């Protein structure tokens with residue numbers, strides 16, 4: 113589905129020229145990226161100098177079907193050519209079908225009691241969940257708990273739930289009432305909970321913190337303790353959801369008995385189209401009433417059609433099974449690489465721990481990029497892998513062997 117003419121035009125200037133233009137035109141919130149990408153196909157992308165890369169990050173756990181997947185391109189093109197945007201003064205078959213599908217996907221068995229709010233990003237999905245939490249118990253429950261090292265987004269409400277001081281402090285005062293407790297510590301959670309707590313926000317695996325899983329049993333304990341305290345359990349599956357763990361939701365895999373009150377989604381949901389969702393069940397599904405929340409774009413027909421195509425394709429191509437099989441096989445090979453200390457995470461969300469002598473991870477990531485592999489360093493001792501679900505065995509193995517070379521060279525240097 114690529115269009116050579118467009119790609120050629122886009123690539124007419126080399127990487128460095130584009131970077132200079134970027135720096136002169138774009139706000140400096142990200143630093144100037146090293147590469148200007150012009151085209152993608154499957155698990156591969158190309159930069160403006162014509163270099164090819166295996167994309168093992170997938171737009172940060174977004175492009176689950178890879179780049180330019182024909183089913184996604186067709187669904188988006190067809191919807192945009194039929195009805196592109198209508199606002200939430202109207203609804204569309206695509207929006208309604210997606211809502212029904214997500215209710216059943218996130219809460220199998222409780223679908224009748226579940227309702228979805230469609231937004232445009234992960235941070236917005238969490239803003240909706242934050243407002244649901246505020247509505248739960250009202251003034252009698254002013255406190256909200258989140259975990260140390262949590263990442264929930266960059267808008268003011270989601271930022272209030274995000275732990276990293278460097279992200280938060282320049283923007284204080286943030287919405288109040290949020291308290292951080294040590295991640296994975298059941299006693300700390302028990303001590304913090306009380307009748308004045310509205311909700312606990314948890315990522316089943318802390319992605320931005322370096323793909324850090326919670327200890328076994330934590331989600332079960334969190335469900336039991338929040339229920340006893342009358343507080344909502346809100347799971348942020350923005351990064352872990354939509355099949356990345358090998359199950360539709362990571363909590364289905366990691367804590368199968370646990371039914372949260374709210375689950376937030378985004379990244380993989382649209383396969384690259386911007387969309388987010390807060391999916392709630394039971395009482396939590398009824399807490400936002402008419403006029404209490406809104407969005408112009410949220411749930412727009414094109415984004416909804418994209419999400420439906422992603423879900424359909426994951427089903428048709430058996431990609432959940434693929435994620436589990438490739439993820440397990442790859443992790444077993446990666447842990448055998450000298451210089452790798454551990455491989456955390458599940459499915460195709462992995463944190464590769466690096467030994468002291470071979471880091472920092474940012475330098476390792478830069479060398480890997482030079483050799484044609486895109487990964488990122490969420491921590492100084494960790495590389496993150498979050499590739500498309502359609503990644504081939506050959507590409508995964510090629511990475512493992514290049515990683516082994518890079519780490520061996522760095523250990524020897």
Ligand SMILES: *Cc1c(COP(=O)(O)O)cnc(C)c1O
Nearest residue numbers: 233234235263264265319350351
């Ligand atoms: C990426 C992420 C977010 C924020 O999503 P955006 O789409 O960047 O706003 C929130 N929570 C988690 C767990 C994430 O990984």
